[in-house]
Amino acid sequence: MIHNDHPRYESLKLREKIVDAYKKGILAESGMIAHGRGEAFDYLLGEKTTVNSEKAVRAAAAALILAKNPVISVNGNTVALVPNEIVILADDLDAKIEINLFHRTEKRVSIIEKVMNNAGAKNILGTDHEEKAKIKGLEGPRANSSREGVYIADVVLVPLEDGDRAEALLKLDKLLITIDLNPLSRTAKTATITIVDNIVRAIPNLIQAVHELSNVDDPTLHQIVNDFNNQENLDESLKKISDKHTGRVKP
Ligand code: ATP
Numbered sequence: 525m526i527h528n529d530h531p532r533y534e535s536l537k538l539r540e541k542i543v544d545a546y547k548k549g550i551l552a553e554s555g556m557i558a559h560g561r562g563e564a565f566d567y568l569l570g571e572k573t574t575v576n577s578e579k580a581v582r583a584a585a586a587a588l589i590l591a592k593n594p595v596i597s598v599n600g601n602t603v604a605l606v607p608n609e610i611v612i613l614a615d616d617l618d619a620k621i622e623i624n625l626f627h628r629t630e631k632r633v634s635i636i637e638k639v640m641n642n643a644g645a646k647n648i649l650g651t652d653h654e655e656k657a658k659i660k661g662l663e664g665p666r667a668n669s670s671r672e673g674v675y676i677a678d679v680v681l682v683p684l685e686d687g688d689r690a691e692a693l694l695k696l697d698k699l700l701i702t703i704d705l706n707p708l709s710r711t712a713k714t715a716t717i718t719i720v721d722n723i724v725r726a727i728p729n730l731i732q733a734v735h736e737l738s739n740v741d742d743p744t745l746h747q748i749v750n751d752f753n754n755q756e757n758l759d760e761s762l763k764k765i766s767d768k769h770t771g772r773v774k775p
Contacts (some may be wrong), residue, residue, distance in 0.1 A: 535563060538605065538724065545604030549629040549635045550626035555600045558684065565705035566722050568765045573729060576760045577721040583752035584681070585733035586700045586718045586745040591679035594619035597650075599626065601684050602723060603636050607643040609727040614645070616734050619681075619759070622673035625651035625687060628665040649673035661692040674698075681710075683723050697733065699749075703727075707761040718754055720761040 527537045541558045545551040578671050588594050596610060597621050603610075614621050623636050630652055640648050646733060649670035656668040657675040666689055669675045683703035687710025694714055703726045704716040712718040719726045737745065 537567070538621060538722075540562070540605055545600065545656075546601060549632055550604050550639060551600040552625075552632070554627060556606070559601060562684070562705040562722065565707075565720075565765075568769070569705065569720070569761070570768060571722070573721050573725050574761065574764055575728065576757050576764065577719055578729070579752065580717055580719040580754075580757055581721075581726065581729045581733050582737070583749055584719060585730055586678050586740075586748040587699055587701060587717060588617050588619065588730075589734060589737055589740075590683065590742065590745050590749070591617075591619075591677075593677045594679045594681070595649075595673045595677035596680040597624045597674055597680055597685070598622070598636070599684055600632065600636065600639070600750040603639050605724050606706050606727045607639050609731065611640070611644045612735070613731050616731060618648065620649055620672050620673050620677075621645055623648060624666070624669070624682075624689075625676070626666060659689070659692050659696065660694060662689060666755050667692075670744070682715075683726070685711045685715075687711050687714060707765075712758055713755075716754060717749075717752060718758060720758065 526533060528685055528739045530536060542551065542556055546556055594617050596614055597622060598610060610621060621640060623633055625632060633652055637648050637651050646757045649672055655671050657671045659669050677698060680698045681701045682690065685702050690700060690702065690711040690716050700715045702710045702711050703719045703721065703723050705720060705722060706712060707720050
């Protein structure tokens with residue numbers, strides 16, 4: 525039991541959720557290691573949403589609203605931390621949700637499907653009882669995508685993705701949005717829009733931005749997407765980390 529006056533309360537609560545998800549079979553062991561890497565970057569960034577992240581969230585919301593066929597791809601970590609919020613975002617955008625796991629087993633897919641259904645998801649794709657299409661450039665189960673989902677999507681939100689799959693999806697001409705606390709990861713560098721923030725803050729922020737931009741006209745939304753420069757945004761995140769720890773700027 526972690527007391528809420530503990531200075532690392534929020535971070536420790538997330539750890540607890542991750543361990544619990546592992547015990548329930550939602551997460552593979554490596555999912556806990558991936559969380560640890562994210563946690564380290566969150567620590568360096570001050571465990572708060574930065575201005576850069578807000579900019580990326582706005583661009584991501586605009587791209588998702590403009591999308592003809594948006595898909596949110598979920599893995600174990602995402603489902604462990606924000607299942608309800610993913611369902612809200614998908615409903616608001618009329619987007620599909622697709623399960624994609626690095627360490628895919630039938631059992632884990634079925635557990636995740638149940639968690640998402642309990643969270644209110646209506647039609648989960650990427651399960652084992654549907655036809656799949658291969659993503660060019662990938663091997664093994666990771667190459668599979670739902671014919672109705674990622675395969676035909678124009679905009680894909682893939683939080684906590686690995687670099688290979690991000691690169692393969694981008695080659696298919698999809699607009700790729702990721703959420704990744706590590707501004708140096710291959711995925712962060714590959715995506716069209718990278719939100720450098722913890723997924724537990726990024727998804728609620730995205731839901732809010734989608735609401736705020738929902739009545740904005742298409743040319744303005746296109747302008748917001750086009751004005752966003754991912755590399756510049758990542759550079760600013762890195763600068764924030766170094767400035768913060770050399771005491772040059774306030775957090
Ligand atoms: P890449 O192949 O893109 O270089 P990687 O091998 O470093 O990625 P993975 O293990 O494939 O990383 O994916 C985990 C990524 O997710 C890490 O970059 C980590 O920082 C990030 N991450 C983990 N937990 C969170 C979280 N709660 N919110 C946002 N990002 C997270």
